[in-house]
Amino acid sequence: MTRTYQYYKEVFRNESMPFAFVDLDLFDANGIVLKRRAGEKKIRIASKSIRCTYLLRRILEMDEQFQGIMAFTAPEAVFLSQQGFDDLLIAYPVWDERHIKAVCQEIKQGKKLILMTDQTAHIKRIQGIGEKEGVIVPVCLDVDMSSELPGIHFGVHRSSVNSVEKAKKYLKAIAKSSNVQLVGVMGYEAQIAGLGDNVPGKQVMNGVIRRLKKRSIKEVAARRKAIVELIHSKGIDLELVNGGGTGSLESTREEEVVTEVTIGSGFYASGLFDNYVQFKHAPSAAYAIEIVRRPQKHIYTCSGGGYIASGAIGKDKAPVPYLPKGIQLTDNEGVGEVQTPIVYKGDEKLKLGDPVFLRHSKAGELCERFNTLLLVSRGEIVDRVPTYRGEGNCFL
Ligand SMILES: Cc1ncc(COP(=O)(O)O)c(C=O)c1O
Numbered sequence: 001m002t003r004t005y006q007y008y009k010e011v012f013r014n015e016s017m018p019f020a021f022v023d024l025d026l027f028d029a030n031g032i033v034l035k036r037r038a039g040e041k042k043i044r045i046a047s048k049s050i051r052c053t054y055l056l057r058r059i060l061e062m063d064e065q066f067q068g069i070m071a072f073t074a075p076e077a078v079f080l081s082q083q084g085f086d087d088l089l090i091a092y093p094v095w096d097e098r099h100i101k102a103v104c105q106e107i108k109q110g111k112k113l114i115l116m117t118d119q120t121a122h123i124k125r126i127q128g129i130g131e132k133e134g135v136i137v138p139v140c141l142d143v144d145m146s147s148e149l150p151g152i153h154f155g156v157h158r159s160s161v162n163s164v165e166k167a168k169k170y171l172k173a174i175a176k177s178s179n180v181q182l183v184g185v186m187g188y189e190a191q192i193a194g195l196g197d198n199v200p201g202k203q204v205m206n207g208v209i210r211r212l213k214k215r216s217i218k219e220v221a222a223r224r225k226a227i228v229e230l231i232h233s234k235g236i237d238l239e240l241v242n243g244g245g246t247g248s249l250e251s252t253r254e255e256e257v258v259t260e261v262t263i264g265s266g267f268y269a270s271g272l273f274d275n276y277v278q279f280k281h282a283p284s285a286a287y288a289i290e291i292v293r294r295p296q297k298h299i300y301t302c303s304g305g306g307y308i309a310s311g312a313i314g315k316d317k318a319p320v321p322y323l324p325k326g327i328q329l330t331d332n333e334g335v336g337e338v339q340t341p342i343v344y345k346g347d348e349k350l351k352l353g354d355p356v357f358l359r360h361s362k363a364g365e366l367c368e369r370f371n372t373l374l375l376v377s378r379g380e381i382v383d384r385v386p387t388y389r390g391e392g393n394c395f396l
Pocket residue numbers: 046049070091188193244245246247262263264265266363
């Protein structure tokens with residue numbers, strides 16, 4: 001399904017800009033490919049990379065292989081639980097007592113919300129609150145999946161548990177805590193899943209990254225297996241062993257101990273996911289900005305557009321120029337707070353009032369900029385749905 005500038009221009013001919021949209025035909029097609037890429041594993045949806053309850057539901061209804069949500073904060077998980085979602089793994093630690101209490105309240109109602117932990121301090125805190133609330137709180141152990149390679153820390157800084165020895169200490173704290181139940185293990189191999197290895201113009205770097213990835217995949221798989229086996233040897237039955245993300249499905253699905261993989265970004269296929277050797281998804285989400293002036297023959301300046309992604313500062317955090325094909329940002333201005341100059345020398349006859357389409361570098365962050373997503377299918381706007389922000393939520 002190729003999408004042209006004229007296709008979207010016609011679809012959105014009556015819309016005021018800026019606006020964000022999701023092309024449901026491409027979104028659903030991505031779902032089919034992602035399911036295939038996940039192999040036999042269950043798929044948990046990373047809500048941070050969707051941030052729209054309508055689309056989360058749409059994924060869950062696509063196929064029974066999609067099960068459960070990976071939430072990013074406790075208030076978000078509670079919000080989703082109250083919207084009727086269940087099986088919510090909160091993937092990052094929660095410390096705020098009010099937030100843990102709110103999670104306990106949902107658990108009391110019979111919902112499954114799981115808190116992420118990796119330190120004795122997390123366990124003690126949850127134990128104290130769980131005891132007061134009269135709840136046994138399910139928790140998941142976050143295992144560090146980074147690799148220490150000569151001269152580099154290949155991965156991210158998240159969990160403190162990166163060995164069987166450290167997992168043993170953690171398990172001692174679990175054993176002492178009657179209001180905490182260990183139900184899962186999660187390990188996110190960010191250096192495999194979140195790092196493009198086919199970036200145009202970076203052949204040498206791509207080669208290095210692929211080699212590092214190959215080495216790291218083996219090492220982290222062995223670590224995950226050893227820790228899961230240790231837990232089993234203590235007589236603990238795990239409900240889930242979670243791994244991976246959009247960028248690592250081909251390797252994560254090969255690990256026998258893994259019961260489920262996580263996928264979020266692959267649905268919108270945001271800019272950062274353009275450059276992987278093993279897959280290519282269709283860009284289903286984008287936003288439009290309006291041409292409001294033309295300072296030079298080939299420069300079309302648009303209103304707004306400056307939606308930069310989080311993470312280490314770099315050009316890859318800027319939006320990707322999308323349609324018409326061949327548009328470019330300027331080095332000097334990039335995407336601006338109130339104006340974005342677009343360089344274009346192609347064949348489309350652009351004029352004031354016409355749209356230019358860009359794609360966010362990260363998937364979910366697009367939704368923090370818009371209240372509504374226009375949903376497109378077969379050449380028409382078929383619905384308008386709120387983002388988290390459109391529902392009055394700003395979780396992070
Ligand atoms: C814990 C965890 N799992 C999985 C993912 C993968 O999400 P996505 O598929 O959106 O890249 C992330 C992304 O940051 C994550 O933090």
